[in-house]
Amino acid sequence: MLVGALLAGVAALGGATAGSARADPIVPPGAPDAVAELAAANARAADATEASLDAEEQLGVRRAEADRTRREAEGAREAADEARAERDRAFADVDQVSRAAYQGGQLDALAALLGSESPQAYLDRTSLLDTISTENQRFVQRFLDATAVAETAERDADARVRDADRAASDAQRTADDAARRQADADREVTAAEEALADASPATLAALRRGGTTDFPTNIPGTGIAIEALRVALTQQGKPYLWGATGPSTYDCSGLVQWAYRQVGVGMPRVSRQQALVGVPVAFPDARPGDLLFFNDPVSHVGFYVGDGKFLEAPQSGDVVKVSEVRSNISGVRRIVL
Numbered sequence: 404m405l406v407g408a409l410l411a412g413v414a415a416l417g418g419a420t421a422g423s424a425r426a427d428p429i430v431p432p433g434a435p436d437a438v439a440e441l442a443a444a445n446a447r448a449a450d451a452t453e454a455s456l457d458a459e460e461q462l463g464v465r466r467a468e469a470d471r472t473r474r475e476a477e478g479a480r481e482a483a484d485e486a487r488a489e490r491d492r493a494f495a496d497v498d499q500v501s502r503a504a505y506q507g508g509q510l511d512a513l514a515a516l517l518g519s520e521s522p523q524a525y526l527d528r529t530s531l532l533d534t535i536s537t538e539n540q541r542f543v544q545r546f547l548d549a550t551a552v553a554e555t556a557e558r559d560a561d562a563r564v565r566d567a568d569r570a571a572s573d574a575q576r577t578a579d580d581a582a583r584r585q586a587d588a589d590r591e592v593t594a595a596e597e598a599l600a601d602a603s604p605a606t607l608a609a610l611r612r613g614g615t616t617d618f619p620t621n622i623p624g625t626g627i628a629i630e631a632l633r634v635a636l637t638q639q640g641k642p643y644l645w646g647a648t649g650p651s652t653y654d655c656s657g658l659v660q661w662a663y664r665q666v667g668v669g670m671p672r673v674s675r676q677q678a679l680v681g682v683p684v685a686f687p688d689a690r691p692g693d694l695l696f697f698n699d700p701v702s703h704v705g706f707y708v709g710d711g712k713f714l715e716a717p718q719s720g721d722v723v724k725v726s727e728v729r730s731n732i733s734g735v736r737r738i739v740l
Contacts, residue, residue: 426450426698427731429718431612438609441598445718448588448595452645452654453702455588457673458581465574469567476567479560486553493546592645599720607720614717614724616640618708627666628692628738632706635662635714638723643716648672653716653723655704659694662706668740674704681736686728689735696734707735 426449428442599607620636622629635658644652649661656674663670671677677694678701684693689707697703705715708725716723 444595448591451588451591455584469570469574472567472570476563479563483556483560486556490549614726618725681738
């Protein structure tokens with residue numbers, strides 16, 4: 404089942420913040436400068452990856468919208484063509500009637516009125532009905548009705564073509580943006596990977612300091628959020644990897660998406676979209692299973708486990724673990740079905 408169809412608070416992808424966040428690096432208290440620099444490189448890579456994934460997800464939506472509007476435009480054009488064909492068939496009948504019933508100037512006036520393209524001429528055309536037989540009225544009325552339908556169908560087709568052109572342009576702009584953001588992400592991830600490769604064992608150990616990987620998985624409670632949390636807790640100790648969605652490596656939003664998938668619920672791919680799902684909750688009212696979001700714009704997410712702690716896939720060089728909630732928390736969402 405899709406969260407978008409079942410949960411309150413889902414927003415369209417196109418309304419999401421397009422800019423890249425600048426997250427606070429995850430630096431253990433008292434860590435040396437080398438650790439802070441490494442964490443800053445990780446944060447830049449995570450931000451760029453998040454923005455890239457978000458743009459890619461939006462691209463899928465934009466392309467689907469472009470396809471849908473193009474199909475609608477094609478259908479509307481076919482409907483307009485059929486409406487014009489029906490009008491022409493009706494006119495042929497009326498023309499036959501008019502040739503039989505009118506002569507000279509009357510025929511010329513009838514043809515001029517029936518052939519008018521102006522909607523304002525509709526009432527003028529209908530005045531003809533008072534001058535002809537009941538049988539012939541039927542033919543004229545059919546023509547008048549078919550003309551009105553054809554005019555409406557033509558306007559609708561023109562509008563839908565404009566919609567399709569606009570949707571195609573939106574999709575192309577989003578594709579260009581996704582390509583730029585992917586290039587940014589590749590550059591930042593490469594830089595972070597080089598920094599990690601150059602870091603000393605002591606620096607890497609300091610980066611991973613804090614948190615636990617053996618938090619109990621038997622969290623009490625019921626509901627889909629608790630079920631997802633229990634599943635997510637089974638992944639403690641698995642490595643962080645930018646853009647990963649499991650089952651052997653994760654980034655922060657990838658862990659959330661994977662856990663909810665295991666309990667039959669679809670979640671958006673990136674944290675800034677996950678932050679639009681469910682209902683908002685004040686942090687003092689948070690309970691186990693709620694999703695905690697960090698930074699503004701949002702660029703990090705984890706599961707609250709209670710007592711001021713949360714489960715997260717923190718950053719490259721670290722593993723899925725339960726950590727203390729940090730001060731840069733920016734929101735809490737509760738997933739309820």
